Amino acid sequence: MLFFVETVTSGLLAGVMYSLVALGFVLIFKASGVFNFAQGVMALFAGLTLAGFLSGTVPFTHQINSALAMPPWLAIAATVLVMIALAILIERAVLRYLVNQEPIILFMMTLGLAYVLEGAGDLLWGSDVKVLDLGLPSGANDWLLDNFGLYVDQLEIVAAVVAAALVTALAIFFQKTRIGRALRAVADDHQAALSVGISLNTIWAIVWSAAGIVALVAGIMWGAKSGIQFSLSLIALKALPVLILGGFDSVPGAIVGGLIIGVGEKLAEVYFGPLVGGAVENWFAYMLALVFLLVRPEGLFGEKIIRRV
Amino acid sequence: MFYREVGQFKSSYAADQAIFPIAQDRWFVIGVLLIAFLVVPFFVTDYTLNAVYLPFLIFGLASLGLNILTGYCGQLSFGTGAFMGVGAYSAFKLTTAMPELNLIIVFLAAGLITAVVGMLFGLPSLRIKGFYLAVATLAAQFFLVWLFYKWDWLRNYSATGQITVPPRRFFGVLMTGQAAAPAAKYVLTLAMVTVLALGAKNLVRGRYGRSWMAIRDMDVAAELIGIRPLIAKLSAFGVSSFYVGVAGAMMFVVWLGAAEGGDTFGIQNSFLVLFMIIIGGLGTILGSFLGAAFLVLMPIALKTVMVDALGLSAVFAKHLEYVLMGLLIIFFLILEPHGLARLWQIAKEKLRLWPFPY
Numbered sequence: 068m069l070f071f072v073e074t075v076t077s078g079l080l081a082g083v084m085y086s087l088v089a090l091g092f093v094l095i096f097k098a099s100g101v102f103n104f105a106q107g108v109m110a111l112f113a114g115l116t117l118a119g120f121l122s123g124t125v126p127f128t129h130q131i132n133s134a135l136a137m138p139p140w141l142a143i144a145a146t147v148l149v150m151i152a153l154a155i156l157i158e159r160a161v162l163r164y165l166v167n168q169e170p171i172i173l174f175m176m177t178l179g180l181a182y183v184l185e186g187a188g189d190l191l192w193g194s195d196v197k198v199l200d201l202g203l204p205s206g207a208n209d210w211l212l213d214n215f216g217l218y219v220d221q222l223e224i225v226a227a228v229v230a231a232a233l234v235t236a237l238a239i240f241f242q243k244t245r246i247g248r249a250l251r252a253v254a255d256d257h258q259a260a261l262s263v264g265i266s267l268n269t270i271w272a273i274v275w276s277a278a279g280i281v282a283l284v285a286g287i288m289w290g291a292k293s294g295i296q297f298s299l300s301l302i303a304l305k306a307l308p309v310l311i312l313g314g315f316d317s318v319p320g321a322i323v324g325g326l327i328i329g330v331g332e333k334l335a336e337v338y339f340g341p342l343v344g345g346a347v348e349n350w351f352a353y354m355l356a357l358v359f360l361l362v363r364p365e366g367l368f369g370e371k372i373i374r375r376v
Numbered sequence: 377m378f379y380r381e382v383g384q385f386k387s388s389y390a391a392d393q394a395i396f397p398i399a400q401d402r403w404f405v406i407g408v409l410l411i412a413f414l415v416v417p418f419f420v421t422d423y424t425l426n427a428v429y430l431p432f433l434i435f436g437l438a439s440l441g442l443n444i445l446t447g448y449c450g451q452l453s454f455g456t457g458a459f460m461g462v463g464a465y466s467a468f469k470l471t472t473a474m475p476e477l478n479l480i481i482v483f484l485a486a487g488l489i490t491a492v493v494g495m496l497f498g499l500p501s502l503r504i505k506g507f508y509l510a511v512a513t514l515a516a517q518f519f520l521v522w523l524f525y526k527w528d529w530l531r532n533y534s535a536t537g538q539i540t541v542p543p544r545r546f547f548g549v550l551m552t553g554q555a556a557a558p559a560a561k562y563v564l565t566l567a568m569v570t571v572l573a574l575g576a577k578n579l580v581r582g583r584y585g586r587s588w589m590a591i592r593d594m595d596v597a598a599e600l601i602g603i604r605p606l607i608a609k610l611s612a613f614g615v616s617s618f619y620v621g622v623a624g625a626m627m628f629v630v631w632l633g634a635a636e637g638g639d640t641f642g643i644q645n646s647f648l649v650l651f652m653i654i655i656g657g658l659g660t661i662l663g664s665f666l667g668a669a670f671l672v673l674m675p676i677a678l679k680t681v682m683v684d685a686l687g688l689s690a691v692f693a694k695h696l697e698y699v700l701m702g703l704l705i706i707f708f709l710i711l712e713p714h715g716l717a718r719l720w721q722i723a724k725e726k727l728r729l730w731p732f733p734y
Binding site for chain 1: 446452500503504505506507508511512514515518519521522525526596643647650651654658691692695696697698699700701702703704705706709710713
């Protein structure tokens with residue numbers, strides 16, 4: 068029983084990590100209908116940039132100059148600025164010219180973007196595995212271990228708290244602020260939003276910045292867990308089943324979907340994996356999402372698709 | 377001046393419906409094919425045949441397959457890499473189980489097996505649409521690659537996890553492995569690709585192609601005018617997977633000679649083929665090949681320029697290649713979202729009026 072609880076707990080916490088990535092997807096999809104495949108690479112890029120600032124790496128040379136090393140708060144602030152600048156650049160140089168294109172074209176654009184960011188990250192900061200040391204707690208939580216005999220990594224608890232804070236902040240931002248209302252208007256109907264005087268370009272820059280910041284958070288959490296390396300960009304592939312399970316355009320869906328996928332994956336790995344030779348993690352999430360989709364084609368919380376002729 | 381259809385009268389329905397109704401087009405295509413069959417094998421070096429022509433033809437065939445599904449029927453798929461794998465592993469099993477089997481039959485049978493697998497994974501398309509379906513095809517991609525690693529029978533229990541093609545002859549000419557002449561491989565591949573491309577061109581002009589396009593443009597409306605989505609979508613998945621499977625089988629048997637699960641047939645291949653059809657042009661046969669040519673040649677060209685001409689270090693060049701490749705893709709999408717095939721069409725229309733545009 069204890070083993071089962073431990074599996075479920077670790078699944079839930081892994082699910083939180085998936086949700087963090089999925090959240091970035093949802094933000095962009097909601098506001099611009101772009102299926103942003105580059106989200107995972109954005110997390111990698113943000114993580115690399117942060118690690119670079121922390122260690123004082125000189126861009127392009129891959130040399131470390133410790134005089135340039137920044138304290139964590141400054142490095143995070145600088146990385147946020149970089150992500151915002153990146154968002155503005157993407158809007159200015161690319162999105163602006165692709166207004167009104169079909170979704171698949173915009174999707175391919177984000178694939179191209181993923182290539183650019185991946186190459187640029189490596190060019191700027193080097194492609195070796197980086198350790199991200201922000202002083203986040205790690206190791207088992209003593210209180211849970213002593214009282215319940217449960218092994219839970221403290222870092223994952225921090226991740227859960229951060230995710231909760233992030234979702235709350237985003238919810239308040241979307242519901243209560245002026246920009247949030249504009250964002251929802253754009254998500255609802257581009258043309259109607261334009262006609263009441265909302266600037267699409269500004270909104271897109273804001274949304275991509277927000278997604279960049281979410282990517283940074285995901286990059287920090289994943290980076291603290293397993294170091295910043297190329298495989299970080301592959302978490303995008305982990306987040307996709309989360310997205311289809313929860314629905315592309317639903318923030319709560321991203322969270323609930325992440326939790327379901329996290330738990331399902333862990334349970335499958337432990338109880339079903341040995342029967343078929345292991346390593347089922349790679350595809351189980353997709354199969355699970357597929358089964359859910361057959362029942363509800365728009366995901367658990369997705370907006371109902373209404374089709375007219 | 378040269379490209380004009382003045383004076384070319386069509387006196388029969390068949391002539392009016394020909395694939396190339398304009399005589400200049402017809403001669404151009406015949407000329408290209410003659411050069412490809414009779415000149416290229418004798419005058420192009422073995423290295424170029426192996427590094428440029430074979431991948432171009434094989435990826436062209438795979439893009440053609442994906443284009444049938446995505447460009448003509450509107451069903452986005454990320455499973456191309458794995459379906460190529462299904463073709464390759466089927467070909468491996470067939471040719472090791474029945475060594476006497478003619479290679480052409482091996483390829484076609486591998487294609488048919490892939491078609492069945494593709495239709496199986498196409499079933500969800502009847503209920504799921506758009507990007508949801510695309511992500512569902514990722515399930516096929518990951519599941520199949522996992523299967524390639526875990527199901528030892530598929531690899532004839534080889535300990536390395538690789539499959540390697542045994543020496544096979546095609547009417548007495550060695551076709552597989554390092555010892556085979558690249559020119560022979562090239563001619564066989566080219567013949568297969570030509571016949572299959574011609575078949576695809578006719579298929580998309582006919583009843584099935586039209587029902588696919590109707591489904592792509594508006595599936596509810598298509599259903600209302602009497603097209604059955606079940607048959608249209610599954611046939612698109614079947615035909616598309618057939619082409620992709622043949623391409624995968626040829627990639628393994630003729631071009632690479634050895635393959636290993638996710639390394640050869642991973643998701644990067646699915647995206648590569650998707651790039652090819654987007655850059656080439658969705659919903660065009662020509663576009664599949666233009667896109668394949670572009671994406672096969674570009675990395676080679678970039679590498680030649682950066683490493684050999686500019687003397688950059690290989691690692692640096694590799695990363696820069698990623699950036700440039702991404703930028704080029706974005707640039708192309710902005711410049712011409714309908715792909716190279718559209719540029720070709722525009723050029724032809726301009727040429728028709730040239731030099732008197734008014």
